[in-house]
Amino acid sequence: MSGLMTQYCESYVGSCYEPRQGEMCLAKFSEDGLWYRAACIEPCLTSCLLVFVDYGNIEDVRMEDIRQITDTFLELPCIAHHAVLKDSEVWITQCLFEDWSSTGPCSQSALNVWKRKFLKNYYPG
Template sequence: MECGGAIDERRFYAAEQLARGSQTDVLVSHVDSPDGFYVQQLGYLTNMMDEMQRVYAAKNAACHALLNPRKGQVCVAQFSVDGKFYRAVIELLLPHALVDVYYIDYGNRERVALQAVKKIEDKFMVIPMQALKCRLADILPMEPRNGWQDAARRRLIEASDGKPLKMYVDGADATGHTVTLYECRPDADVSINALLAQLDCVRGVAPR
């Protein structure tokens, strides 16, 4: 990793595309809507995240300063909610030393001060991006032309927040994964898709 003014051309490895019919354990990391949310596979980030906090919390980390940021640059950014550092990509440079970043392991975006954005060390580039874009299978908005109501987004957040879930991949293409999510309870597995289908603003459709 350079400390000078050289242009940083590095890129994160792309997120894995899961095969149709595969199953994996996930956490839902960010929700925009039932057909636009992000999950992480369990077990990939813990050690790296611990080391990243140690490295970027150091008082003598002057070499990590990002002096000449540019759109598309890989970085580490300090999330405003919890103060921790996460892998990110700069999406937009703004006046007053502000930047828009995309957190590549979680799927969310944020506007932060440039001083909260740091150079990323090579050792934190090894693991591919972990945010997998998904949409729930077999459900649609009750009025598709009006899009998803916020009640559906909130219900998905409530049903998935902080819970390890089983994810079955019904299909995958360049835009993401079509999935069914299950909460594994002692008495039975509960389909998150079916929970949302019970809402007045959502209608279930027959599986293809």
């Protein structure tokens, strides 16, 4: 699927895609320059805070590196799973917030949206 995803994203013609909060999209990961499925945690003016749903990475991605996702790429379920140790959610949220803040714009509201919308929509149960 990664070959098809790269071909689709690299041949994309159109303006930058701006996903809404909680919306799935395709995005280029900065460390390897490859395209992956992602969900928007928080849109900003020129970038979006995204979680890469098959790996769990979170990154602030420039709008020009985001593409609208097609149904073909939504057929497979998300591979990454969110897990929290019992009684440790507050501590984990604080650690995630510190990590995300160092890599790009993030707010407590973004974390709340991620927990409320993304986890509910893509990891029900």
